[in-house]
Amino acid sequence: MAKATKKQALGRGLSALLKDPENDIQSVGDKNADKVIGNVVELEIDAIEVNPFQPRTQFNDEALKELASSIRELGIIQPITVRKLDFNTFQLVSGERRYRASKLIGLKTIPAYIRIANDQESLEMALVENIQRQDLDPIEIALSYQRLIDDIQLTQEKMSERVGKKRSTITNYLRLLKLDPIIQTGMRDGFLSMGHGRALVNVEKGKEQLALYERILAEKLSVRETEQLVKQLKAPTTKAAPTNNAELPNFVSKHIDSIKKHLAVKVAITASQTGKGKIVIPFHSKEEFQRLKKILSGDKE
Incomplete structure (x- = not known):
């Protein structure tokens, strides 16, 4: 005492x-x-x-x-x-x-x-010391890493030494900044985990990212389920699908993107000019089938 x-x-x-x-x-x-x-x-x-x-x-x-x-x-x-x-x-x-x-x-x-x-030293001290904290959200950490790169001109290698994190860890955080701003806000508010964000960042188109984000929230999807969705979305279209939307009748081609966005899978559509055709919806697991069934049946349970 x-x-x-x-x-x-x-x-x-x-x-x-x-x-x-x-x-x-x-x-x-x-x-x-x-x-x-x-x-x-x-x-x-x-x-x-x-x-x-x-x-x-x-x-x-x-x-x-x-x-x-x-x-x-x-x-x-x-x-x-x-x-x-x-x-x-x-x-x-x-x-x-x-x-x-x-x-x-x-x-x-x-x-x-x-x-x-001085100001630069103060910035570096503030960023490095705060990165060590456990209560920063993933986007705050990513922004701190980005500022160390932009304002202090630290390479990822130097930054790895300075903050005591693996270079791959730093890279994973920085990639989160490629997410749509709405999704970044969702992560900051705790609606998504870093695991969800890491899966979504593999989807290049912002509209597709947002479609998956909305589905994750609506269906409370796990990180693993999200990874499966992303994998299916990026999977090659089945052979039955025509290579050029121009080959399809206008009443079909103008709605393809909205169907893909709604289902979050790459559907295969064939149709003739007479109006006959078919839609093939791929699934790769029981969980994926159940998800698609809910969407198609309008089941909200």
Whole structure:
């Protein structure tokens, strides 16, 4: 208990040092910098501004209230990290949820690690530190990786070393950004898992992606079922299908795409100019047959 009190008192002492104009620390070479930089300091919350480079863009209100309640009872276990901007002015590098939760319960100060960094270093620190968090959604992580590539010019190899993830893992996240924005939003809101997203990204056409997305939600399809759907959609058309829609009568050819979209399979249609023809609907499993049966019969159960 005595150790904790001593540590807290030290943090408050450093806070007073930072508010002394004669000890305005701007670089690691300044006087008393070694006492502040890298140490935990009790900072006034009003002296801290939000980091514009923060990769997280969504904060769950209920989760923030739960965190605020925990902080009220137990205090802040892990200090936030800030960078010094100007005299007694700081910017968040990581820990925005703890910062927001602390403000929510009216705390005046918050323990913080202080770093000296330029904008690029701050961006890299914020992105790398936040990627390590467990509560970022897959799209937030993908966007963070993309920013490290675009703004820091990190190669996937270098990024793999920096964040401690396999290059293939990084590639899989980045591929999610090829999904239609509506599907990305669905992933961010928790309607789809990363597994669903990885399956859908193999579908090139946005309309087909969205058709499958709607079916996944409506029928609560598993990742495996989604993978099967994608595989069937990309499978070659059966030999019975004509190679050119122009060979089909107009009343058939103009509706082929809507039929494929509705069923989410590549149907084979043959028809003569007299109006006779047939539709072949392929399926490759019992589950797929049941899915098609529901669609064709209009069964919503």
